[in-house]
Amino acid sequence: MSRRLNYREAMREAMHEALVADPRVFLMGEDVGMYGGTYAFSKGFFDEFGPERIRDTPLSELGFVGAAIGAALGGMRPIVEVMTVNFSLLALDQIVNTAAAYRHMSGGQFSVPLVIRMTTGAGRQLAAQHSHSLEGWYAHIPGIRVLAPATIEDARGMLAPALADPDPVVIFEHAGLFNMEGELPDDWTVDIRSAKVRRVGTDVAIITHGGSLPKAMQAAEQLAAAGIEAEVVNLRVLRPLDTATITASVAKCHRAVVVDEGWRTGSLAAEVMARIMENVFFELDAPVARVCSEEVPIPYARHLEEAALPQPEKIVAAVKRMLG
Amino acid sequence: MIDHHAAPPPAGPVPWDKDFALRLLADMVRIRRMEEKSAEMYGAGKIRGFLHLYIGEEATAVGALHALSPEDNIVATYREHGHALVRGLDMAAIMAEMYGKREGCAHGRGGSMHLFDRATRLFGGNAIVGGGLPLAVGLGLAAKMQNENRVTACFFGDGAVAEGAFHESLNLAALWKLPVLFCCENNLYGMGTAIERSESQTDLCVKAASYNMPALRADGMDIVAVHKTTQDAVTRARAGQGPMFVEYQTYRFRAHSMFDAELYRQKAEVEEWKTRGPIHTFSARLKAEGKLTEAEFLAMDAAANAEVDAAVAFAEAGTWEPVEDLLREVMTPENAP
Incomplete structure (x- = not known):
């Protein structure tokens, strides 16, 4: 049960x-x-x-x-x-x-x-x-x-x-x-080798981890309401990265947005994007996008902090830009 | 201002039987000859990277390690060739490691600064100053939690005393009453900076006392004093009375590493300390007591040189790990025992 x-x-x-x-x-x-x-x-x-x-x-x-x-x-x-x-x-x-x-x-x-x-x-x-x-x-x-x-x-x-x-x-x-x-679930055992697809979709792969996963899931629901089916990949293991799960999802959806709360420059998102480029470049219908934290020490004031971090709305906007 | 002048040479009776005394003398000679050959091989381009020689400080490692038991843990620094050798690591495996050969104790992955030996519980060769101290605290904690009769001896230099790791580690070990000996080899210089130029308090035992940790000081050039002091500390730690700080006042005769022009100290100071050299002063005392003849010393020296020659031959004949194996030993292989 x-x-x-x-x-x-x-x-x-x-x-x-x-x-x-x-x-x-x-x-x-x-x-x-x-x-x-x-x-x-x-x-x-x-x-x-x-x-x-x-x-x-x-x-x-x-x-x-x-x-x-x-x-x-x-x-x-x-x-x-x-x-x-x-x-x-x-x-x-x-x-x-x-x-x-x-x-x-x-x-x-x-x-x-x-x-x-x-x-x-x-x-x-x-x-x-x-x-x-x-x-x-x-x-x-x-x-x-x-x-x-x-x-x-x-x-x-x-x-x-x-x-x-x-x-x-x-x-x-x-x-x-x-x-x-x-x-x-009844079987909650986790293997610490692989990423996991949390939501199945066909139009865009949203690849993320940790605290950004619920945001990506929210974004996917909003996109679904607009007729866009996003696949959401939970990386789970950040090292070594499960390249196979990432590339399989991108090869299926032909578009990818990487969401990462780290700062953009030199981020884990950059590594995921590089692997997509190395492995499934010719499957892509659009350049890979990312939603990361802005390049600023995280501010205290709520409205500024929210603006500095990845948010569902930013993810939705990135996907919609990509789909034209 | 700390006194850089050498005290009078170690003297006085040697309270050991001949056999034990000669074993310790032989170990000092083995280190000396190995280190001299290492410097030579560095000059010949056979050994590369950083090479930190222990010449002058032999009485400390030999005296201290002979006061410990095989079940004890040793944590050392990047100036650890002597500790590794005395602990029982094969000189050939040390030399091959410095050559970078597969037959080295770490298959050439570590080099001079990272000598390890699982069999004799030598937990490295750590090249971050102060890096070994927290590790030693943890080894002591594991021994205590598992009710093992194991003391952990952690060697480090006076330079490490300025690191946060020193203060955090002494506090933790004293707080948790762990069987750890903090063995400070005070050779007066952290690389090229004299201790009085880096420490507001140059009496290092006072620092230990501030963590409620008893401290002992020994003349690190006097192997008898080193052994006796370490033995006292080991006895206390083994009895469950907690950690101890031991300061060995010693001196490095050679440069910090092979890239050091020694602009920070006077030649006269080095020469003065050489009059207290641990090998010749100990030999003289043994001879005076009739425990050593010149012929015995020469035989001992010849044996050390032969061991060194064999180690060099072993390293020369060694092989290179194939580049295809580059990524080995980053993670533990599956199904490893």
Whole structure:
């Protein structure tokens, strides 16, 4: 029987399941314990599993992310929660120079079975230092897998395979999704290799991930009302990208719009567009378009923030421009 | 102002039996000869990239590592050839790695700065200053959570003390009472910057104390002092009493790397420190106590040179990893054990 729950509950269930199933799994990060998690993802865990396994850390992102890498090398299966992607910049050295490079520079002697979770994205009037969408940066790095759960099913199903992965996995959870409710299907297992078509269409492929997925779905409904059937692809895995699913959808629709909350220049959207060009150029009936964040630090004022981010209306407009 | 002058050479009785004393002396000689040959091979173009020699600092790695056990974890820096060798990594595998050959300990993927050895729990060769400290905290955490009787010894230089990673790591290890030894090899220079030009507080033990972590200081040129001090720290950590900071006051006789013209220190200072060289001062003490003869020393030196020659021959005969395998070891292969 499918059941209704929200994104936060789905992720909480997934962590709970992992903590029960494997004594090597533990959660560490800022306020994951007594506070119950900044976004309440670990509410109740501290009492149930104790302070050793639900480990509150000081405000030392570099230190505790590096410690999680060491704990993984030492035989544990840490889930480290970095409160937000904004603060992950303080830990970037350990993620890029140690976690991602470790297996390769040791000639394959050591793998780092580590899961790093962090909140990403804008849309809550938190201004320039709390609104980054830098998952595209992370997707640039060889040696890590990058996930962006965008649905209830993704939130429930991605953690288990991420923990089973012998290499570092970085999971980006968009804050705009946490209260989203939906049906969790009976089979919610997720493979962390492939993108998924969330809406079938024929006229244009809208390719997106994370917090932009609901916006793309809204845009698709508006387009349908105008007689345009959009296919919506949820990338889910940002590294390595599932090129086959992307190109299959574009080859079918012959048009593509890439939606990405990252800034336009050097964005993940640019990479998706490049792959479309490399693989299905001759299938295209129009140049590929993208809807990204504007090139500005995210402003505080609501109307300005909304103008800076991808919105359903911008996606609809991009599709209509393309179709003439 | 910190005193750059060398103290009097290490002296005094050696509280070890002959066999143990000669083993430690031999390890210092092995490092010295390996490093000299590495410099030569760098000049010959066989070794490339960055090469950081440990010449002058041998007593620190040898004395400290002989106070540790095989089940312990070692985390090191980019000046780690000596640590790798003493820990038990085959000199031939080290040399082949520096040559970039497939037969190297990391198949030529790491080079001089990234020597790893799973068998002896050597967790690298880290070329980001301070980068190994958080890792050591995590290894200590894993040992504690799994009730393993394992101490993690993390080596780093005085330069790392200025990094945020140092402060975050000492705090975490002390807060969580982890079995981690922070082994600071203070050679007075972070690359070309003297410690008093980079630290407002040059007494490094004071920094550890501010994290409620006990600190010990040892003359890093005196292998007896290094060994004794490390042993005390290991005993405490193994007993579950938490982390410890150990400062080894040592000196690098050679340049920082092969690209260093040494404009930042006086030749006289280097010469003065050489009078405290760990190998000749220790040899002299052993000879005075009748634990070493000149013939024994020469035999030891000849054995080290033979080991070096064999390592070079192994590296020379080594093969290059095929370019078709370039992308290997980025991710763990499916079905890996």
